[in-house]
Every structure is written in structure tokens, then in C-alpha cells.
Amino acid sequence: MRKEGVFTELIQEHQALLYKVTSIYTENKEDQEDLFQEIVYQLWKYFDSFRNDSKITTWMYRVAMNTSITFIKKKKRRPDSVPIADAFLKQSDTNDDAYDERLRLLYQHLKHLNTLEKGLIFLLLEGKSYKEIAQITGLNDSNVGTKISRIKKKLKTNMAK
């Protein structure tokens, strides 16, 4: 299969991952679209350099999170983004109010975290082990453990308010 086909298949398969990263790091639909597009572009740009010494999802998480951090640092609107909102950017297709409310609360709590904390809690919510989180973020295992316990404490305090 051509590179183009392999790449689109990869994005198709893991579009939920990209959506979730963008939803963590942005606060409005326009920024989310821009970030989504930027991540796809960066993944394409570095697609040739991916080596099979790590899982493809580990590589994708790493590129997506690094791109997100750079994106929020720049924090400027990018022109001419492809409108993907109608095609994809929906948290839910259901009409479940209780579920929507839980999601709203979830994002509200995550909003209070800083960039690194958001990334770490995101990976934890994704079910990643401390070892995997360390691989993706470049931190060491024990550092990940310490930081995550602090984040959990911070979240608990915020939730209790």
C-alpha cells in the first residue's frame, strides 16, 4: 500500500486519540480544529522517521502532545484550516443529558490543571501505565508516579470545592 494510504488508515484508526488530545488542550472549537490539523500535519511530516522500536500509538501520543504544547505556547489563530467540526468534533452522538453533564464536569476539572498535568492525567485516563507514560513524556517512572499523585490530590481538592 502507498504511504498515503497507510497514513490515512492510521489517522482513521486513531482519530479518537487525536480528538481527545485536542479536547484536553483547547477551549473552543476553532482552536481544536486548528490543533487537530496541526497534529495531522506533524504526524505526516515525521511519518517517515517513525521506527518500529516503539508502538505506533506511543509515537502518536508523543507527537500529538508535543504539538499541543507548542500550539498553546504560540496561541495564535492559524488561517485556512480545513473545517472538520461537522465531520468529527463531537463528544457524543447520544442525547444523554446525564452523560453530557458528566463530560462537562470532567473538562471543567481538567481545565484547572497546567500543561504538563493535563498531559499526564490524559495519559492516565487513557489507561496507560506509569512506564508507558514515562516513555511518551520522557520523564522517568518514579517522577511520573510522584507527579500523578500530586495531580490526583489537586483534582480531589478541586472536586471537593
Place this chain on the structure above:
Amino acid sequence: MELEELQSAWTQMSDELNHQKKLTNQIILDMTKQKYQNKFTTITKYETIGAVVCFAIAFFVLLNFGKLDTWYLQICGVLTLSFLIVLPVMVLTTLKKIKNIDILNGSYKENLKFYLKIKNRLLRLQQVGIAVGFVGLLFIVPVTSKIISNKNVFLTSLKTEQYVVFTITLIVMVFFCRWAYKGYVKVTQSAQELIQELE
């Protein structure tokens, strides 16, 4: 909301999202292509505007070529037309080559290397253009002076204010050329950095 609830809401959202496969191949490819093309948008815009201005002036000179009534003014006219047409055509041709780079075929690195090669050619072209531009004043001024105010500068002595205007034009040109050339260097450098990033 407890931490466990946070996790369960996230898991539920993940499950739902995994069932949503709404991105088409075309959308994904468009996103990739567009980001690549956006990098060249600004420079393309300015170069196109510059070329259009040159062509418009060339058209104006061509329409009034009959007013150049001596052999030396006609030579100046031909040189002016060549300057106004050849250089922008070369720039636009180079730009077309850049635009025709198909990011989806060949590696990104190869594409950027190709881009840098063309861009460097463009940079040299601009250096030549600036040099010719200053020399060009010697034949552009007589042509425009004859066409606009029907004066043959080779036969009339210039007044003080005309010397002033000529000097001011030269100074403005120096600053403009420096500014424009810096812009080109910046873009070329930025492309080079992109290649280095990939290595």
C-alpha cells in the same frame, strides 16, 4: 464528582469516539496538503502582487511605445520592457515549481530539499534583480519621463527639484530592496531549518 467518575466518564467518551469514524481520507489528505501550502502563502502573495505591478507598468509602456521617438529612447524602452517582464516571469516560474511540489509523493525531506534548491535560485534571482533595478533607473527614468511628461531627459537639463526626486527615489529603493531581500533570506532560512528539523 469523584476521580473514579472522572475515569468512567472518560472511558465512556472513548468508547463512543471509537465508534465515530467520521474523518474521510480526503479530509485527512486535505489537512496535510493545506498545512504544507500555507507555509508559502505569504511569499506567493507578495511575489504575485509584485509581478502584476510590473506587468501593468510594462503594458503601459507598450501602449505608449510610439511616444519614444528617438532610437536611444526606443532602446531604453526595450530594456525597460525586458526588465519588467523577464524578471517577474522567472520569479513566477520558480514559484510555480514550488507550488507543483506534491507533498503526497516522495518524502517530506526530499520535497523540502527540492524547495530549498529552487528557493536559493530565487534568492540569486532577487540579487540580480536588485542590481539590475539600480542600473535600470538609467533607462527607466528616460522612458517614463518621455511617456508621462513628453520630456527627453537626454536633451533637457534637470531642475534642482528633479534631482531631489531622483535622490529620494534612490534612497527609498535602497531601503525597500534591503527590506524585501531580508524577507527572502528569512523565508529561505526558515525552509532550511525545517529540513534540519527532520535530520
